[in-house]
Amino acid sequence: MALKDSVHNRPSSAALALWLQKVPYAMFLGIKAELCETDILFTLPEDKRFIGNPSLPALHGGVIGAFMEQAAALHLIANMDNPTLPKIINFSLDYLRPARLRDTYAKCLLSRQGRFISHISITAWQENIDQPNAIARAHFLTPEHK
Amino acid sequence: MPVLSNSQKYNLVKIMNDHIPHAALLGIEVECIDGEELTLKLPYQTVLVGDSDAGTLHGGVLTVLLDQTLGMATVCSDASEPSVTPTLDLRIDHLRVAPAGMDIFASARVYKATRKILFVEGFAYCESKDNPIARATGSWVRVADVDLSWLVPPDKGTV
Numbered sequence: 001m002a003l004k005d006s007v008h009n010r011p012s013s014a015a016l017a018l019w020l021q022k023v024p025y026a027m028f029l030g031i032k033a034e035l036c037e038t039d040i041l042f043t044l045p046e047d048k049r050f051i052g053n054p055s056l057p058a059l060h061g062g063v064i065g066a067f068m069e070q071a072a073a074l075h076l077i078a079n080m081d082n083p084t085l086p087k088i089i090n091f092s093l094d095y096l097r098p099a100r101l102r103d104t105y106a107k108c109l110l111s112r113q114g115r116f117i118s119h120i121s122i123t124a125w126q127e128n129i130d131q132p133n134a135i136a137r138a139h140f141l142t143p144e145h146k
Numbered sequence: 147m148p149v150l151s152n153s154q155k156y157n158l159v160k161i162m163n164d165h166i167p168h169a170a171l172l173g174i175e176v177e178c179i180d181g182e183e184l185t186l187k188l189p190y191q192t193v194l195v196g197d198s199d200a201g202t203l204h205g206g207v208l209t210v211l212l213d214q215t216l217g218m219a220t221v222c223s224d225a226s227e228p229s230v231t232p233t234l235d236l237r238i239d240h241l242r243v244a245p246a247g248m249d250i251f252a253s254a255r256v257y258k259a260t261r262k263i264l265f266v267e268g269f270a271y272c273e274s275k276d277n278p279i280a281r282a283t284g285s286w287v288r289v290a291d292v293d294l295s296w297l298v299p300p301d302k303g304t305v
Contacts (some may be wrong), residue, residue, distance in 0.1 A: 025195060026204075028193040052214075054166070060168035062206075062211070063206075065236065066205075066207065070206055085197055091237070092238075093209075094235045
């Protein structure tokens with residue numbers, strides 16, 4: 001079933017939530033996805049369990065990366081005509097600022113959607129999208145339809 | 147500070163690892179240290195699954211494990227003294243899917259240390275290092291030297 005609404009050609013927040021519920025690790029992290037104008041806004045809620053540096057405190061860089069990868073995967077799924085779980089090929093992550101103990105947001109740009117391979121850029125921020133905490137890009141392999 | 151022995155590095159890395167809440171949450175443990183190479187272990191847990199039909203781990207779990215392993219491998223380098231080292235960047239190639247139900251190991255070492263930057267490489271694997279699940283490279287910044295000598299017990303031989 002396509003996530004995209006046939007009339008407005010965009011996914012619904014309810015359909016995004018259903019996809020997240022299929023992913024145990026996304027539920028474990030409490031990741032949320034909602035429509036925000038024409039974009040999908042992803043949220044990693046503030047949680048002390050995500051601390052990687054207790055002295056600052058700052059969130060674990062790995063959990064920021066995991067959140068961004070999950071955001072990218074769901075962003076890609078939401079843009080598929082026949083949604084399937086894509087396979088990550090590689091992931092490259094630049095850390096720009098330490099992430100503090102508060103909500104973290106992510107938005108994605110589907111730079112290229114090929115028949116087999118897609119490229120997605122991801123930005124994660126906390127206070128201001130113009131001062132991102134991390135930017136990343138991911139390549140995904142889309143399974144062939146049988 | 148002279149080059150640390152395996153047992154001194156093990157104690158240092160274990161104290162650091164056990165003080166990181168997110169590492170504890172995922173059950174990440176120090177497996178072993180061999181010279182400059184650090185190996186951590188992540189026990190399989192169903193809450194860490196990405197594909198619930200296949201039962202395979204989420205790619206993001208490998209990101210956490212590899213970020214942790216490569217980052218902590220910086221204190222195992224004999225070329226530089228332990229320092230506060232935030233991650234500058236991390237790249238992961240996902241070479242194959244992690245088998246369902248299997249614990250994951252990750253090994254990493256600093257392959258080049260400059261005055262400001264530590265370049266690190268590592269692998270994640272299950273049964274054998276020769277058949278890796280993922281390969282990671284990244285760089286860590288030496289922000290400030292930290293005197294960790296108080297953490298280092300007298301050497302009592304290798305672990």
